Amino acid sequence: MRKQRDDGYGIVAICLHWLIAALVLGLVALGFAMRRAGIDPALQFSLYQWHKSFGLLALSLAGLRLLLWLAAGRVAPDPDLGIIERRASTATHLLLGLLCLLVPLAGWAVASTTTLNIPTFLFNIVVIPPLPMARSVDAEGFWSWVHATTAYTLLGLAALHSAAALFHHLVRREGVLMRMLRRRAVEPAPPPANEGRER
Numbered sequence: 001m002r003k004q005r006d007d008g009y010g011i012v013a014i015c016l017h018w019l020i021a022a023l024v025l026g027l028v029a030l031g032f033a034m035r036r037a038g039i040d041p042a043l044q045f046s047l048y049q050w051h052k053s054f055g056l057l058a059l060s061l062a063g064l065r066l067l068l069w070l071a072a073g074r075v076a077p078d079p080d081l082g083i084i085e086r087r088a089s090t091a092t093h094l095l096l097g098l099l100c101l102l103v104p105l106a107g108w109a110v111a112s113t114t115t116l117n118i119p120t121f122l123f124n125i126v127v128i129p130p131l132p133m134a135r136s137v138d139a140e141g142f143w144s145w146v147h148a149t150t151a152y153t154l155l156g157l158a159a160l161h162s163a164a165a166l167f168h169h170l171v172r173r174e175g176v177l178m179r180m181l182r183r184r185a186v187e188p189a190p191p192p193a194n195e196g197r198e199r
């Protein structure tokens with residue numbers, strides 16, 4: 001991965017961050033709700049399909065963010081933070097980025113190993129093929145456990161991460177949250193070579 005940059009977040013990184021965050025939070029709620037007992041089977045089928053579709057969308061956006069990190073480098077932590085806070089922030093961001101890939105991949109593994117053999121209809125438009133994995137009750141049970149455990153770990157970490165962002169904004173009055181809300185300032189273009197000369 002390329003070294004860190006210190007020029008702040010651009011519009012693409014900001015849009016990706018908030019889109020992925022909204023998807024992850026919605027998907028945890030949907031995943032939890034669709035597994036409840038006593039739910040109408042037709043509604044449950046539909047909720048599973050929406051869950052898988054938005055989950056694959058989250059996976060694509062998280063993949064795009066990884067490519068952005070690889071191509072342009074990650075943004076260095078806010079210079080106002082102390083050394084321990086900077087390390088904690090970097091480690092949390094890397095772990096969050098990794099979990100945003102692992103959770104949907106594990107979900108895709110559940111859909112690929114289930115013996116129910118239900119296709120995944122992406123937004124009712126195309127069928128997404130399963131991953132090349134053997135179907136069995138044991139494999140489904142394992143991936144289901146990995147998917148649920150990593151999803152709730154991601155939720156817990158995201159809660160800590162948001163609390164830290166709000167603490168820096170509301171209590172310490174530092175600019176950490178604003179870095180993720182406002183596009184970085186564009187450097188003013190240097191004046192043309194002959195500007196200001198007497199005619």
Ligand code: HEM
Nearest residue numbers: 027028031032052055056058104107108110111144148151
């Ligand atoms: C960031 C993306 C995702 C998040 C946060 C997420 C979250 C969750 C959660 C919280 C549950 C309920 C777990 C439980 O209480 O047992 C769940 C279940 C499930 N998810 Fe996801 N999910 C994501 C992506 C996906 C994807 C991409 C797929 C498939 C293509 C998928 C397939 C499933 C399936 C099949 C279940 C039911 C598992 C079972 O019956 O044990 N998920 N998900």
Ligand code: HEM
Nearest residue numbers: 017021024025077078093096097158162165176177179180
């Ligand atoms: C599931 C939800 C979330 C995930 C997975 C997530 C993930 C991340 C990741 C990976 C970064 C590193 C920068 C980047 O995107 O390249 C980041 C930065 C950031 N996030 Fe989140 N985030 C989530 C929710 C939130 C929420 C709810 C808030 C605000 C209350 C927030 C505030 C921030 C801020 C301020 C930064 C920039 C920190 C800095 O470098 O100065 N995030 N987040």
